[in-house]
Amino acid sequence: MDRSINKKIGTNYLQLDTPSLVLDIDAFKFNLDTINFKLNSIDLSVRIDVNSHLSKDILNLQLNGFSNALGISSSNVGQASIFSQMTDDILIDSPIISSDKLDSLININAKCAYNSLVQLQAVDHSKLSGVYIKIFEGEIDEFDSNILSYIIENKIKINGIIVEFSNYKSKKDNVVSKFIESYPELNKITNNFIASGKISISEYELLDSNFTEIIISKLPLIDNEITENNEEELKESIKIISSVLSIPDNDRMVLDTGQKAINIDYGFPKIKGIKSAEVQYLSAEHTNIFVEKSELKEFNLQDKIEIIPNDISSVLNQFDSISIIRNEKLLSIFEVSARGVYK
């Protein structure tokens, strides 16, 4: 577990023990407001994906910040259970198959999502108060219509159909209407369609008007992936503060933070504020950065370096806490409540 040195409230964020995961609360709230404004204009209800941040405190801000917040989406029963005191409307965006997990799901009155006939056939759905069906936008043409027949035949209650977009560049309009055209029996099952996955703010207005809900994932937190796909509208809110550990060459610095803290499963992070910085590689405890000689001269051991991760959700799962800052000063510590909860 985290054994960082606790610093007093009011400490400048550059004096925190490194590595530290730091969230600028005002930037985060600005992002929430921006997203909320856009969503209100298209009248979509919001479901918050707790798997993207794993934090009760962040969920609390989101539930209060989105005017149309319905409930949460989570990735497993254990995670859902942690957040179950904060909402009654819980979607587990995954298939739950095993009987012990189904029992837990029933205990917290959550509903899970299935995406294949073989999954639906494997569970005793008479015990369940409803399920979601999940389809992937890129695979809609291959949708197995036997799923719909099975649902109708077995009178399974469907709470909604989740359409997951796996690519920011994919078309977001007419997705549901085409699906309904192809499978008119959908009308007998549900009229609740949920947009999920990689949707940039600029695409909200283009979303198929049949969508009733949208799952908001890591968007307000901002990582490199979000920045690249939501260009101008959101503010940087979260980053990792690291220290210069070694300057062994005249064109290289080594930081005290490696891939154990900055998950690089989705690619290398970016270094802020050093024009010529190029991340060479991350080992378990170090980030190795090329910096042009003229620029490197400005740095010393212990200097603080700010790092923006490529995928913030995977990074959050590696920290126990988030340092919350306002005007560059430590305001509070948020616990990453569901870190390491995989079942």
Next chain:
Amino acid sequence: MTTVGQNINELSTPELIVDLSIVDKNYKTVSDAYSNSHLKMRTHTKNLKSPFLARRQVEAGGSNGGVCTAKVSEAEVMIEGGFNNILIANQVVSDDKIERLCSLAKNADMKVGIDNVENLNNLSKFAVKHDVNLGVLIEINTSMFRCGVRSSEHAVDLAKAAISLPNIDFKGVMSHQSIKEPDPSKKERWDIGEAYIDTFLDAKRAIEEAGIDVDIVSTGETFTFDIVLKYPEITEVQGGTYALMDVNYPYMPFEIAAKVMCSVIDINLDKNLITVDSGNKCIAAPNFAKPILEGQDAELKSMNLDYSTYKVPDANKLKLGQKLFLLTTHQDGLINRWDKFVGTRGQIVEGVWDILGRGCYH
């Protein structure tokens, strides 16, 4: 609920399984090689993150009784776990961390890597302030171009500085190496390992030629486990991965003890695809590396935070809910994603242990 004596097939997934009989076998391999040799293992616990697992190597033999850590906070965990001979095989440069290091030096024999005279001066300043002695080892770069001095001349200068400073005990030299070749022949592996070690020892000899004693010569890792025995000057080996192993060293005489047990949650018979309930969050796959689905001749098609989809030769042979095992390409990254591990002997649960060093980045 996981209980002692349970069969692992009854466990909920995903779960981190560590087969203790394999760990012990790996430790015995080290013990057999090092017990009667001139050098000893100093197990690197940044991989294990568990005093319980680290102690087993000491008990098995072939160890010098100490451990390596990468961070001050990991050293705290190992001291709490009963170790009193710690090498932080890394630099400690921030003032607040050096204070913490000095505090540990009141309770254990603390040694730390150095590659910079400014840092060395700072270590001395704080050691004097706290009235403790800090051992230092100069890190020699041989191949990774990470931390570490780049020349023997620099190493000599640092050693001279170290012996002149109050409350600093110059102990010796250390180095890390890695092997990039995925499946080297024995000759290739030995050639690479010897070249790195020779570079390292050149610095050690240069320091001695300057009239400075070098007591600790600490190098090596899993892929040079056997090569180091050739060198009488080497006193200890910083092995880490060997204990639990991952898929990167199939040519070494160690077996994989740490695996993620997962369940099949979807089967697509038309495409021969299966999806399991484990993704990036619970198994390390740095920079799009591909974890292996053990015994399935499977190809990873996609992986997200919580799931992995594999193409298999015949999906018809697998069942929904069937338990399978994922093997990581990066073992210490894997261990760091879990708070506990289930220790087994084969299929039977022997206990559940906390991974006390998880998240110790400071």
